[in-house]
Amino acid sequence: MRSMQVAALALLALTLTEGKILLKRDGLPPAGPPQTRAKAPEFGWFKQRLDHFDTTDNRTWSMRFMNQSQFFELGGPIFVFLGGEWEISSGYLQTGQMFDMAAEHHGYMFYTEHRYYGKSFPFNNVSSDSLKYLTTDQALADVAYFITHMKRTMRGMANSKVVVVGGSYSATMAQWMRLKYPHLITAALASSAPAKAVEDFKEYFEVVSDNIKLNSVECWDTIKNGTAAMVDLLETAAGKKKLEGLLNTCTPIRTEEPYRAYLFSSIGGIFAGIVQYAYIGQIKNECNQLLRNSGSPLEKLSSYVRAQYGGDCVGDYDEFLEYYAIDNITEYIHRQWYYQTCTEYGFYQTTSSDDQPFGKTMPLSLNHHTCKDLFGKEFNVDLLRRGINRTNIVYGGYDMEVTKVVSVHGTVDPWHAVGLTKDLNPEAPVFIVNGTSHCADLSSISDYDLPEMYAAKKRSKELIAKWLK
Structure with a gap:
């Protein structure tokens, strides 16, 4: 057996292993280096129901998350970076757009790990039978229950507004969290989100x-x-x-x-x-x-x-x-x-x-x-x-009815072709940035940004700030 080799950047489009390139074209680019003011986040575990939609099934499992409290003031907003098809790490709690917004608004930051990824496994295997609980509906419900629990149990969060942030698949989750749980989610920032299943x-x-x-x-x-x-x-x-x-x-x-x-x-x-x-x-x-x-x-x-x-x-x-x-x-x-x-x-x-x-x-x-x-x-x-067909009927595809969601795409990113390419309404704008790639807007605003990227990041932050008032 050939020794495993991994491509230079984790979670990029291709994984080189066992002498072959595996067909993996999804996930986030890695976050940049931590900002000098950033403190290290902490890991935690949250007990989730295996099946949120069958009240007779009492099985549970432990979902991993990260939290970062350095900017939080009582009553401040909650920012949740949504994990997708990857293992969570500290990067996006130490730099990037969400980090900057949390600093500006005195918010508390979380990073939730998606069921069946990283270390958040309901079972000790990923056989076909075990994977039947790996669905969008269940994953979104995981986030809803997590947010509800934190608001009820953590000091100073009872009336906190909630912003969810995601990239790639988890950006789609951010859009859909606002769609399905508007009573819990105040606003969403979606970077490079596929909107329609094809x-x-x-x-x-x-x-x-x-x-x-x-x-x-x-x-x-x-x-x-x-x-x-x-x-x-x-x-x-x-x-x-x-x-x-x-x-x-x-x-x-x-x-x-x-x-x-x-x-x-x-x-x-x-x-x-x-x-x-x-x-x-x-x-x-x-x-x-x-x-x-x-x-x-x-x-x-x-x-x-x-x-x-x-x-x-x-x-x-x-x-x-x-x-x-x-x-x-x-x-x-x-x-x-x-x-x-x-x-x-x-x-x-x-x-x-x-x-x-x-x-x-x-x-x-x-x-x-x-x-x-x-x-x-x-x-x-x-x-x-x-x-x-079910995914597009339940979540709406390009016709989702949603507000207070910012969606950003780059023209270099092939995924923009199945993303939203025009505003859904005045409170669900879409920014298409020429010359930029997958999830590039998740990084902090920089003088090195192309003018269109700089403007998209700035406008995204302004809209989130408006919706948090």
């Missing part, structure tokens, strides 16, 4: 494509022509053997689905991750690295892919399944997020659009296979589509 998220790679082309047409052409050459090589045994050497695959390439699609997802996912979390100038820098390689587009692209793996071989679909089939909680796994996509959200990033450079190499069927192979044959297309 099965075929073809727009994702369209945005990746647009941003690559915007930085370098030659780079885009090289990716397109290199990918097309790889597709051609798979037509013959000799070509397949050549491609195995060019990419340094761990095992002989299998050309049937879903093996073929997984191979190309391992390539396309590299560029998806770069674009989604790009800092200013990064896409151009990466394109320059690709173009500096010698040879044909095929050779340039292959050399670039090998470099991204850092000397490890490129794994296949069987290795992916082996890793994500692990159902104990002693290892870091991301099986839980796949479960959520298979039962409620979809968000499957395909190449069914013609407006991207990867051909038709990543079909929707890859994800259909993944759901059944990871969780069981009952996790089929019908279940997926029923779950997506």
